[in-house]
Amino acid sequence: MSRCSTTTSVTKTAIQPDYDVRRSPRARRMRITVSSLGKVEVVVPKGVAARHIEPFVDQHQQWIAQAVARVASARSACGEMLSGIPEQIELRALNECWPIEQRDGERSSARELNGKLLLSGADEASCFAALQRWNSRKAQAHLLPWLAEVSREIDLPYSGVTIRGQKSRWGSCSSRGNISLNRKLLFLPAELVEYLFVHELCHTVHANHSRHFWALVEEKMPDYRNREGSLRGAMCYVPHWA
Numbered sequence: 001m002s003r004c005s006t007t008t009s010v011t012k013t014a015i016q017p018d019y020d021v022r023r024s025p026r027a028r029r030m031r032i033t034v035s036s037l038g039k040v041e042v043v044v045p046k047g048v049a050a051r052h053i054e055p056f057v058d059q060h061q062q063w064i065a066q067a068v069a070r071v072a073s074a075r076s077a078c079g080e081m082l083s084g085i086p087e088q089i090e091l092r093a094l095n096e097c098w099p100i101e102q103r104d105g106e107r108s109s110a111r112e113l114n115g116k117l118l119l120s121g122a123d124e125a126s127c128f129a130a131l132q133r134w135n136s137r138k139a140q141a142h143l144l145p146w147l148a149e150v151s152r153e154i155d156l157p158y159s160g161v162t163i164r165g166q167k168s169r170w171g172s173c174s175s176r177g178n179i180s181l182n183r184k185l186l187f188l189p190a191e192l193v194e195y196l197f198v199h200e201l202c203h204t205v206h207a208n209h210s211r212h213f214w215a216l217v218e219e220k221m222p223d224y225r226n227r228e229g230s231l232r233g234a235m236c237y238v239p240h241w242a
Contacts, residue, residue, distance in 0.1 A: 017064055021053060030056050034067040085127055086239060089117065091186045093193045094142060102127075110134040128241040132165065132183075135242060139163045139183035147181065147197050154220045156201040165242075170196050170231065173203035187237045195227035 019032075019040040027045040030053070034040055042053055057064070088099045098117040105120035110130040112118075117134070121127035140163050147161055159177035165184070166172075172180045179200050185193050198221045206213035217224050 017057070017061070017068070019057060019064075032057070032060055032064060034064065038068050040064055040068065085119070085124060086241070089131070089239065091138065092189045092237060093186045094138075095190070131241055135186065136163060136165065136183050139181070139186055143181050143183075143185060143193075146193070147179065147201075150194060150197040151201055154198060154201060156204055156220070158201060158204050170234075171200045173200045173207070175207055177204045179204075184238045184242050187239065187242065188231075188234050189237075192227055192231050192234055195221060195224060195231060198224070199228075 017040050019042050021042050021044055023044050023046060025046045027043050029045060030048060031043050032040065033043065042057060044053060085102065086100060088097055090097050098112070099115070100119050101116045103118055103120045106122045108121040108126035108130045110117055110119050110127075110133065119127055119130060121130055143163060144161055147158075151157055157177075158173070158179050161179045161181060163183050164180050166180075166182045169180075170182050170185060174180075181196075181200075185196065199217060202213055202216045202220065205216055221227070
């Protein structure tokens with residue numbers, strides 16, 4: 001039987017930041033994390049009383065403010081808004097930019113027409129859902145043949161591939177050689193997507209991050225280190241709605 005952690009949303013005064021509380025049976029101590037979207041989460045070990053959480057957040061307010069500011073600065077540098085329906089969507093991997101034209105309508109949809117993305121929905125949430133479906137269709141159409149091309153170029157075959165909307169992983173490879181790709185890859189620069197492909201294809205040979213794995217990655221992509229470093233901070237390219 002697997003263990004599940006629970007998440008509780010907490011709204012504080014203007015003095016203290018809003019944060020979520022997640023109780024984790026695996027946590028050994030309380031800690032605070034700030035996501036790539038600037039959301040603050042307090043991870044609390046099982047058995048720690050709720051009365052200890054607020055003082056813990058108070059003690060770390062300066063660190064939280066600095067971390068949130070860094071995230072906002074990074075997203076601003078990538079040209080990404082933190083809220084609302086965007087005016088345009090940039091798919092850096094494909095070198096495409098889609099201006100958005102909103103239209104009235106209860107039906108949630110996003111479709112391409114004459115170089116624009118026509119977006120409709122009853123509310124903001126339904127518009128975001130339509131954009132996510134559009135993102136999945138684009139990923140299916142472009143990432144699958146792109147991966148196949150890279151596979152042929154570096155002579156590392158795979159068994160199958162699926163497109164998903166993972167929250168944190170860009171991709172994964174199972175022990176059977178099935179690769180999973182994150183639809184959000186389309187928002188990244190092409191060189192980072194190509195590195196992710198090579199990384200996962202090398203996992204079809206070495207299902208770990210041993211020295212043999214990294215040696216194979218370097219053989220297939222000698223400049224992988226620079227791309228690996230850039231990929232770690234690439235979440236700033238991903239729109240908030242994705």
